[in-house]
Amino acid sequence: MSMPERLKPLLLPLAALLAFEAAMRLAAVQSDSLAPPSAIALALAGALTDGSLLIATRDTLASAFAGLALGGAIGLALGIALGLSHILNRLMEVTIEAIRPIPSVALLPIALIALGFGYRMEIAIVAFACVWPVLIMTRAAVGGIEPRLIEVARVLRLTQLDRVRKIVIPAALPRIFLAFRLAAGIALIVAVTVEIAINPLGLGAGIMTAQQALRPDLMLAYLVWIGVTGFVLNAALMAAQTTLFGRAALTGDGA
Amino acid sequence: MAEPALALVQASPPPARAQIAFDNVALTLGGKAIIDTISLEVSAGEILCVVGASGCGKTTALRLAAGLYQPTGGSVRFEGEPMRAPRREIAVVFQDYGKALLPWRTAAGNISLALETIGMPAAQREARITELLAKVGLAGHAAKYPTEMSGGMQQRLQIARCLAQDPKVLLMDEPFGALDAMTRQGLQDEMLALVAATGATVVFVTHDLEEAIYLGDRVVGLLPHPGRVGLELTVDLPRPRDQLATREHPEFLRLRRALFDFIKASE
Numbered sequence: 001m002s003m004p005e006r007l008k009p010l011l012l013p014l015a016a017l018l019a020f021e022a023a024m025r026l027a028a029v030q031s032d033s034l035a036p037p038s039a040i041a042l043a044l045a046g047a048l049t050d051g052s053l054l055i056a057t058r059d060t061l062a063s064a065f066a067g068l069a070l071g072g073a074i075g076l077a078l079g080i081a082l083g084l085s086h087i088l089n090r091l092m093e094v095t096i097e098a099i100r101p102i103p104s105v106a107l108l109p110i111a112l113i114a115l116g117f118g119y120r121m122e123i124a125i126v127a128f129a130c131v132w133p134v135l136i137m138t139r140a141a142v143g144g145i146e147p148r149l150i151e152v153a154r155v156l157r158l159t160q161l162d163r164v165r166k167i168v169i170p171a172a173l174p175r176i177f178l179a180f181r182l183a184a185g186i187a188l189i190v191a192v193t194v195e196i197a198i199n200p201l202g203l204g205a206g207i208m209t210a211q212q213a214l215r216p217d218l219m220l221a222y223l224v225w226i227g228v229t230g231f232v233l234n235a236a237l238m239a240a241q242t243t244l245f246g247r248a249a250l251t252g253d254g255a
Numbered sequence: 256m257a258e259p260a261l262a263l264v265q266a267s268p269p270p271a272r273a274q275i276a277f278d279n280v281a282l283t284l285g286g287k288a289i290i291d292t293i294s295l296e297v298s299a300g301e302i303l304c305v306v307g308a309s310g311c312g313k314t315t316a317l318r319l320a321a322g323l324y325q326p327t328g329g330s331v332r333f334e335g336e337p338m339r340a341p342r343r344e345i346a347v348v349f350q351d352y353g354k355a356l357l358p359w360r361t362a363a364g365n366i367s368l369a370l371e372t373i374g375m376p377a378a379q380r381e382a383r384i385t386e387l388l389a390k391v392g393l394a395g396h397a398a399k400y401p402t403e404m405s406g407g408m409q410q411r412l413q414i415a416r417c418l419a420q421d422p423k424v425l426l427m428d429e430p431f432g433a434l435d436a437m438t439r440q441g442l443q444d445e446m447l448a449l450v451a452a453t454g455a456t457v458v459f460v461t462h463d464l465e466e467a468i469y470l471g472d473r474v475v476g477l478l479p480h481p482g483r484v485g486l487e488l489t490v491d492l493p494r495p496r497d498q499l500a501t502r503e504h505p506e507f508l509r510l511r512r513a514l515f516d517f518i519k520a521s522e
Contacts, residue, residue, distance in 0.1 A: 148354040155321055155347045156372050156420070157340075166368065170359045 035217035044221035053206070053225060060202035061229070063119055064184075064191040067126025071187075072180055075131040079138025080164065083172075089139070096135070104129035104190050108198055118201070122194045129190040130183040137179035141172035174245040181237040188230055203229070274299040274334055274456050275320055275424065281328030282315060288481035289315050292329060295475065295484065299423070302450065302457040304471035306464055306514065308522050312482025313460045317426050320458060321347045333424075343373060346417035350429040352409040356401040362388065362412050363397040369419035383419070391415040392445065407438040414446070424456045432462065440498050443470060447496060464514045468507055469496055476517045486517045 017037050023029075024036035035043075047053035082089040104125050115121040149171055153163045169176075195204025203226050210218035273296035282290040290312045297303050305313045318324045319331050322341040331338045333345065341347075349355040356365050366384045375383065388394055391411040401409050410430055417425060430446075431439040447470065450457055461467050467474045468490055476486035488510055492501055501507055 146354050148349060148351060149357070151323060151347075151349070152355050152357075154323060155341045155345075156369055157343060158368075158372055162372065166371075167357070170357070173359075 031216060032214055033216050035220055039217040040220045040224060043215070043217040044224060047206075047218060047221055047225075053222070056201075056203045056206040056222075057225070057229060059119075060188070060191050060195065060204070063122040063194075063202065064126055064187040066119070067123045067191065068130050068180070068184055068187040070123065071127030071130030072134045072183055074127070075134030075179075075183075076138055076176065078131075079135045079176075080142055080168065080172075082135070083139040083142025084164070084168065100132050100136075105193055105197060108194065112198065117199055122191060122199050122201075125194050126187050126190045129186050133183045133186060134176075134179045137182075138172065138176050141175035141179075142168055144175075145171045174241075177241055177245065181234070181241060184233060184237055185230065188233060192226060272335060273297060273332075274301075275458070276332045276335075277316070277319070277329070278332065279329035280316075280319060280326045280331055282312070282319065282324060283327045290319075290326075291481040291483060293477075293482065293484055294329075297456060297458060299456055300454050302447075302459065302470055302472045304459045304461060304467035304474045305477060306461060306467045306474060306518070307477030307482070307485075308479050308518055309462075310482075311477035311479040311521075313477050314428055315482065316477070317347075317428050317458060317460050320424075321345060321426050323347075343420050344423040346420055346422035346425050348410075348413055348417055348425060348427040348430045350432050352406065352413045352430075352433075353401070355413055356409060356416075358401055360400075361397065362393060362399050362401070362404070365401070365412060366416050366419050369416050373420055387415040387419055390418065390449065405438075406434050407442060410434065410442065411445075414449070418449070418453070422455060424458070425450070427457065427459045429461055430459075431466070439466075444496075444498065446470070447494075451495070464518065465502065465511060468492075468510045468514065469498075469501060474510070474514065476514065476521070478521050485521060486514075488513060 021037050024034070044053075078092075082092060107125055107128060111121045111124050115124060145168060149167055150163075153167045158166065191202065192204040195202040196208055197204075199205065203222055207219055207222045207226075210216075210222060275295075275297040277293045277295040279292045279294055280290060281288070281292045293316060305316065307313045315324065319326055320338070322331075322338040322345070325339070333342060357368065360368065363381075363384045366387055367380055370380045370383060384397065385394070388397055391414055393408060393411055393415065396404065396408065401412065404412065414430075427446075431442050434442065443466065446457075457470075459467070459470055468488075471490050474486075474488045474490060475484055476488075477483065478485035490506075490510060492504055492506055
């Protein structure tokens, strides 16, 4: 693709931004919710240079990744166990289907009483949200392993531990990684939501502070930054997935 | 008569114990009789080929011999002991080599899986892997992944992985069924040479009647619904077998006719 061809998709958003800027200036709008793109860019630059935005990003990502690690580990362990054992799966099915639909943010009041404000509460809620996609997709990945491979493990007389270590996990790995990629997106969403709702740290709290200070430019700057963060996170995980498992893994189910 | 003591010894040799014995074996799965009943003995060093129309339970019989299934009636014994689970002495070569190999491991890694499981120290594995790859004609392909190999090479690799556990018995489930004719003939001869060198017992399931006669010391024909033994032929053809001479031998043609008639009648 030539350069102009590659830039074509950017034409419309750029035009929209210019039109927005022009409209805001011509109408001389005074608003608590809107700001011209130039003001947003300035606020973004300001928040970046004074370090407040980077500290907020660090706090949000730390909570999101800690929650992802904790919830993902629980989901992975349960998913492997349930994928391997039909009996265990039958036993746990009702319990899981009863707990899973609870929106993670609905746990906020309980988490707040139990853990108070701060990282621990946010990590716990993110972890709860991350358990399910990882559990469900790992269970499906393990249950969907080529039966012949399990038979090979049996005739070679691999121990139960070796079967999991040498056959089950490597065979399910592309789909397990996909589960973690989706869970990472969820982790960021839930972390920001918890911060907006209640927790006084991170990017979500930054938006709320800007809103209450009647700074629509700064508020929208945070919004743009959260979008950039999510985009970069997903792009990085996609790149890792492609490098590790090749293009085939990106098709979705990996089967 | 001059030496009665010796004559006595010759008259009662120790009973030749079958290596694998099916004793009135029956298998019912989900209320459906898959096998009812098979009695069969395979002696050490023998090559037994099993043929039959589809649905005759030949693959199931092989799984029973491997210890992957347990019979619902009768017993399967290996060297006199009942088969309760797969054993190190018995290796299985599956037809679908593409599914039976670990795609995330190289050729060397796939063989290593069997060596790790029998507890061979890491320091000794590499030499053994090189030796096994050379044995099946894959020298120099150690670093290749299964997907980078042809079907024939993949099946050779699976055979090498089986040989890694030093088996006394090779159970082969239509191992060459998915390969083209030339590759298949080449592998048939390589397999016969390997087996002759190791002295392993082979139970070889195939739907190719000529392949069964070409390879076997004995051919068993199964009847379908439910699976049971319908025919037993002893293949009295000279070894080593030869793709042209053996297949033109009058005895080969006679056996071929007998097997074709049997399969036709059983369908």
